[in-house]
Amino acid sequence: MAQRLDSLSIADARALALAAQGFDTARPKTKATQRHVDALISRLGVIQIDSVNVLVRSQELPLFSRLGNHNRNAIPKATEQQKLFEYWGHEAAHLPVEIHPLFRWKMEAARLGKAxxxxxxxxxxxxxxxxxxxxxxxxxxxxxxxxxxxxxxxxxxxxxxxxxxxxx
Structure with missing residues (x-):
């Protein structure tokens, strides 16, 4: 039986928060492959698109911060391979195609002018x-x-x- 957890230490809470965001594993030692990118996107569930690009396009930052050196065309490639689609999730975002059915009601409502x-x-x-x-x-x-x-x-x-x- 699982033990009840009444509290977390600050260190455990930080570790849990970082792990939930994909920061709990080391970056690949070599240039990240498309497989690394696909796995990360699957884990995160969303890559937000933002038009602010002071350093690089904002959607590249989650990949770099978790994977380090990677192909800068990884997101367009995943989209081309129909692994991702662009849609208004919470905001404009790249989303895994596996969750496309979850947005069909919203797409239909938008098409009908109801959303x-x-x-x-x-x-x-x-x-x-x-x-x-x-x-x-x-x-x-x-x-x-x-x-x-x-x-x-x-x-x-x-x-x-x-x-x-x-x-x-």
């Missing part, structure tokens, strides 16, 4: 022609950054100053 993702549904409803032009461009030209699609004429502001192309 709002940071006002994206409202933006779409107000800018359908623009969004459709952006979609046609991506369908014709393949993966495209929002910067390549930008229609901004004025100087970019601070923080979350997204133009229409980035929202679309």
């Amino acid at each position: 709002k993702h940071w006002g994206l549904t409202g933006f779409y409803n107000d800018n359908k022609a623009f969004v459709k032009r952006m979609l046609k461009h991506v369908e014709k030209n393949g993966p495209t950054t929002s910067r390549e699609l930008s229609t901004r004429t004025e100087k970019k502001g601070t923080w979350w100053d997204w133009d229409e192309a980035k929202v679309a």
Whole structure:
């Protein structure tokens, strides 16, 4: 029978918190392989996407902090291999395809305009022609950054100053 645990020492609590986040094992001694990356993503369950990239793209930081040297294209490669998909989990995120079914209700609600993702549904409803032009461009030209699609004429502001192309 398992023993009841009434308290944890500070050291045990710290160790538990670090282990839960994947910091309980040493980094690989050599460059991490795609297998290391896949295992880490499976363990973490999510890699949040953030547009802030002072050092590197934010989604690369969890990989580096836990694996060290790794292929910088590991996340796109996992997505290409259909191991990951991008979606609004809690935030914009790379998620393991195994949990895709858990989000289908949310995807359907968004498709029907019944769920709002940071006002994206409202933006779409107000800018359908623009969004459709952006979609046609991506369908014709393949993966495209929002910067390549930008229609901004004025100087970019601070923080979350997204133009229409980035929202679309």
